Amino acid sequence: MLYAFFALLVLFIGFTLFRTLLLSRRETIPADLRFIPVNLEDAISRLSKAIQFKTISKQDASLVDGDEFKKMHSFLEKAFPQVHETLNKEIINHYSLLFKWEGSNPELKPMMLTCHLDVVPVEPGTEDDWDHPPFQGAITDEHIYGRGTMDVQSGVMAILEAAEALLKQGFSPERTIYLGFGHDEEIDGEFGASEIGRILAERGIELEFLLDEGLPVVEELIEGIKSPVALVAVAEKGYLSLELSILTEGGHSSVPQGKTSIARLGEALHRLEENPLPAKFDGLVKSTFESLCSGMPFPLRYAFANLWMFKTPLRRFLTTIPATDAALRTTTATTIFESGVKENVIPTMAKAVVNFRIHPNDSIESVITHVKKVINDSDIKVEKLFGYIEPSIVSSVENNSYRQLARSIRQIFPEVAVAPSLMVGATDARHYSAISENIYRFFPLRAEQSDLDRVHGTNERLSIENYGEMIQFYSRLVINASVSKPSETLKSVSVPVKPAQS
Ligand SMILES: [Zn+2]
Incomplete structure (x- = not known):
């Protein structure tokens, strides 16, 4: 029994190391010093x-x-x-x-x-x-x-x-x-x-x-990767700004009645930032990191080579870094908030603009559906601002x-790691x-x-x-x-x- 366990363990270590080694190899491009004559x-x-x-x-x-x-x-x-x-x-x-x-x-x-x-x-x-x-x-x-x-x-x-x-x-x-x-x-x-x-x-x-x-x-570009990186963008994120607005009764600040427009909209925005669109560890992210693997420290290389085991912890890790988080999902950022004119008047209107950079996994429609679901307040109007672009x-x-x-790229910049990416x-x-x-x-x-x-x-x-x-x-x-x-x-x-x- 113990023998079988050790045999399996050795097999497991051998298999995962082999995958790591496979991914660590970089296709060697023969040094090519032939150039077109240019003055x-x-x-x-x-x-x-x-x-x-x-x-x-x-x-x-x-x-x-x-x-x-x-x-x-x-x-x-x-x-x-x-x-x-x-x-x-x-x-x-x-x-x-x-x-x-x-x-x-x-x-x-x-x-x-x-x-x-x-x-x-x-x-x-x-x-x-x-x-x-x-x-x-x-x-x-x-x-x-x-x-x-x-x-x-x-x-x-x-x-x-x-x-x-x-x-x-x-x-x-x-x-x-x-x-x-x-x-x-x-x-x-x-x-x-x-x-x-x-x-x-x-x-x-x-x-x-x-x-x-x-x-x-x-x-x-990326901490831990020694060589310079050439990122070839194979896709572009889309662009969308949504205006969120709410109109309530308002009134004098000495007799407030229920939640103000500011509080209602503030809660909605808070919910939106707490519940961004989901991050996905999809094919593109996978090929980006696989292409960069050979320059990474061993533990990361090991994890990327054995995604079947490490996909979830890697996704969590990558979403803690803003730059990689943005590559994994549609980002949400509140950029404008307007309300109130006088300190003792409860404003009737509050409005805000939230900017989304849409990942190719999502669309303008799916972002709007997500927003309405998350804010869950039918009094808040959601409108697209001009200038939106699908991914x-x-x-x-x-x-x-x-x-x-x-x-x-590698014939001219031989020391560079080339990887696909999202722009x-x-x-x-x-x-x-x-x-x-x-x-x-x-x-x-x-x-x-x-x-x-x-x-x-x-x-x-x-x-x-x-x-x-x-x-x-x-x-x-x-x-x-x-x-x-x-x-x-x-x-x-x-x-x-x-x-x-x-
Ligand atoms: Zn340009």
Whole structure:
């Protein structure tokens, strides 16, 4: 009996350790030092010129300076002559650009790379806080400064640099490649990406996959994981603000009658925050952590490798950390509360706004049903505020497109762990959902945690070396995803071992 028990115990330990080991292995990508020849100094000076156009998006569209976009279009024409000679260019809604690079094999579905031409304004009063003026495109020894260096004119320019460099090498894709550059992403993309997506859908285009801007390669993203992490967003959370309001009798504060509007609404809000939508340890979260496993300390690796045993405690643990909690569920946050005008008057009306970031497991409808059930007070009116967005579909990580994308990231950033993830903010990507099921969001920008404040903030900047990596990343992705024998294509290129510095 005792013997049988020990035999089982050994078997159990062996089995769970074996699973841990399996998950700890990282697919090794052979070190590949072949790069497309790019003169980085020239590329940086072209980026510096692009930064100088004030293609600023403003909430009031009548204040947008369309000439700046037109000037940028003519600059791109001069900067990338081969692209403009070989690819078909269309101007969409005056300021957005759509390029088509015809592939030789019409049987293959096209791929698409997107980024946006517009940038956010510089917050008035912060201009002097910049080390270099935001629209000067100043180049220092290590960096290029300016609005758009991180979000995301650098992306537009790196994609065009990659295409120009590949064309110079005589490269021609088998798969057709679209390049789409919207002009109003920062104000929801309703006239840019949305129109490009609509036109392509009208033409019956169905994409193999689309890559939009997204999360960068972040150092020290998750405590305990040593390597930098490249999170490829395969879905976007939805957005919903609900206004909750209640109207009661009110009256003089010297003769209160029952619960006030404030108390009733306060109780409802308290119940809502106490009972958020459920956290689920679903397929996406599982693949995120499995992909990051190899860099984790042993106990966590052991737990993730044996989810059948540890799913519930892991889910509980992850919901105690705000960032991972937000990845597991629809979040609930009360953001506005308004009531009362005078200290001795009981107000009749109380209202509040609660903001939800909707997990792809939920929908606007299911959130509203949950809210009404939890607050359980029929006198409280629940109304949607304008600007709501359903969560996106979740794109697969089991297809060739995702594998090619992950492979391209690791060929250029070999030390990085690549993992699928959920994006909390919205990008232009959602405007292409009618033409592709495989939509990914990733940007080959290296950032430390402290750099993330520079996006939409002060002293936005990009390292010159990183810009070289961006160009190499997009050219590698184009090669990997658009021809059937990528390695032969790379061999045919005469290549320096590092991105050319000058
Ligand atoms: Zn952006």
